[in-house]
Amino acid sequence: MPKIVDHAQRRTEIVHALWQVIYLKGIDGVSFRSVAEAAGISVGRVQHYFPSRSELILEGCRLIVDSAEVADPDDADASSDSGSADAVAALRDFCFAFIPAGETMRIGASVWYTYVARAVMDEQIADIIRASDRATLELGERLHLAVAGAAGSRADDGNVAARRWAMRLIALGKGLAQEVMLDERSAASAKEILEAELAPLVAH
Amino acid sequence: MPKIVDHAQRRTEIVHALWQVIYLKGIDGVSFRSVAEAAGISVGRVQHYFPSRSELILEGCRLIVDSAEVADPDDADASSDSGSADAVAALRDFCFAFIPAGETMRIGASVWYTYVARAVMDEQIADIIRASDRATLELGERLHLAVAGAAGSRADDGNVAARRWAMRLIALGKGLAQEVMLDERSAASAKEILEAELAPLVAH
Structure with a gap:
């Protein structure tokens, strides 16, 4: 067709x-x-x-939200082997996807911040961004669980830990993205900071 | 006059x-x-x-950069008592200053992101933002040292740790600010996440 x-x-x-x-x-x-x-x-x-x-x-x-979204690996969920190399790679991809790479992505990031600024007075734009951020948070939680497992003594503990980790990681990724966009920090330096958030999980 | x-x-x-x-x-x-x-x-x-x-x-x-900058407490430096209540309070103020509170600050944040978006193509705006971010990083390092002291075995170790902590904290603060501005997260929830970054230092 x-x-x-x-x-x-x-x-x-x-x-x-x-x-x-x-x-x-x-x-x-x-x-x-x-x-x-x-x-x-x-x-x-x-x-x-x-x-x-x-x-x-x-x-x-x-x-622009779609293009920024991390590909959701179908096999990355808590039922796969905890801490497998695939699960770690998927979580790392998730972290690194926040960081704009190259001139095209810097321009995309500028357009993105223009939408973010406008969202304060435009509920329809705000709704699109919020829905995307919710999906990102869910994916981050799921990928964290796939790496770290439900580590707590109760079934819920792992979810709480995963949510807390994902919330912090996502906010950190957003802040680092801004600094890379403004040439205040290299993409490599941003990835190093994100890698440090992964290290305790990978050692787990 | x-x-x-x-x-x-x-x-x-x-x-x-x-x-x-x-x-x-x-x-x-x-x-x-x-x-x-x-x-x-x-x-x-x-x-x-x-x-x-x-x-x-x-x-x-x-x-707008000036109005967002944290007041620099004159007495907060590494020469004051490490971990004093004043030093902790100053570091907490520093962390919480990222979070916009109330409608006026949400509008201010929107204007701020408009400048951030424009900085990608406007070097003069980018220079103002970068200079402000450098000052914020220096202040964050200094406040961290005042709380945690130069904990390492060599004099430099404390500085490296302080810089690393401040870089992560500032990026985290920027990301959380964005979420609070978009009503995705309450100011209280953002402060809770930042407080968790302070906890290990205060226990120190």
């Missing part, structure tokens, strides 16, 4: 043009005209794929 | 109006006209205090 593929691809191209506009001019610089110019297509074509400006802006937020 | 006081106060008022404009319309929404309207003064008066639009935007970044 080539038409469907074209449709999805065209929408993606328009969203990439949208990100360019947001990067250069902020969300208030977004109009059908500015996005059409950045995409090199007609205003009518943008409107064909996105009937409203606000729907286009929201789709841009959804796609 | 009342004229000087008035001058500084008027500049501050104009910067507050600038922040309002940035919050509502982004940095590209900033013009002498939009800021004058928000401040309820004439365009000429804004220009009297800020000859250029870009100088006004940079001053807004400097002031």
Whole structure:
């Protein structure tokens, strides 16, 4: 069904043009005209794929969230062998995924912070970010359990520990991402700090 | 010298109006006209205090950085009694200062992230943020040393440990600040996570 593929691809191209506009001019610089110019297509074509400006802006937020999300390894859950090399690798990938690498990701991070800033007054954007953060937290907990197991004396203890670890790790990853984006810290230095959070688990 | 006081106060008022404009319309929404309207003064008066639009935007970044900076307690350094109640209180204040409290600070945080997003393409804004982050890191190291002392066998070990602790704590504080701003986490929950980073030091 080539038409469907074209449709999805065209929408993606328009969203990439949208990100360019947001990067250069902020969300208030977004109009059908500015996005059409950045995409090199007609205003009518943008409107064909996105009937409203606000729907286009929201789709841009959804796609940037999707692109930042860590691939969820199907086999990484608490039922697999605790502390297996695969489970450790999956948890490490999860940690490192916060760190932007290269110029494209720095621009993506800038667009991302523009959405974060806007979320304070835009509940729809805030909802998209919150849903993504909830999914990230659940994945982080699951991956932690797969490495560390339910270490406590009661079944719940492992979950509590996993949640606490994931919450701290995710906040740490967000802060480090910001510093890497601003060239205050190298990606390698950020990964070193994250690796130190993994070390006690791997030794476990 | 009342004229000087008035001058500084008027500049501050104009910067507050600038922040309002940035919050509502982004940095590209900033013009002498939009800021004058928000401040309820004439365009000429804004220009009297800020000859250029870009100088006004940079001053807004400097002031938001200043307002976010933790007060540096003069007596908190490694020469004071290690682990004194004052030193612990100063370190706790340092940690908690990352967390935005109340609606005004949420709006301030939104303006802050707008500057962070812009810093990727604006070296002058990036320089202001980096200088502030360097000062924060130095203060964090100093406050950590005042609590934990130079614990290592060599004089340098304490400094290395303090730097490592401060780097992690600051990144964590930034990530938690973002979550509190987006109402994903309460300020109390963020403080609980930061308190857990203090606990081993206080027990020290």
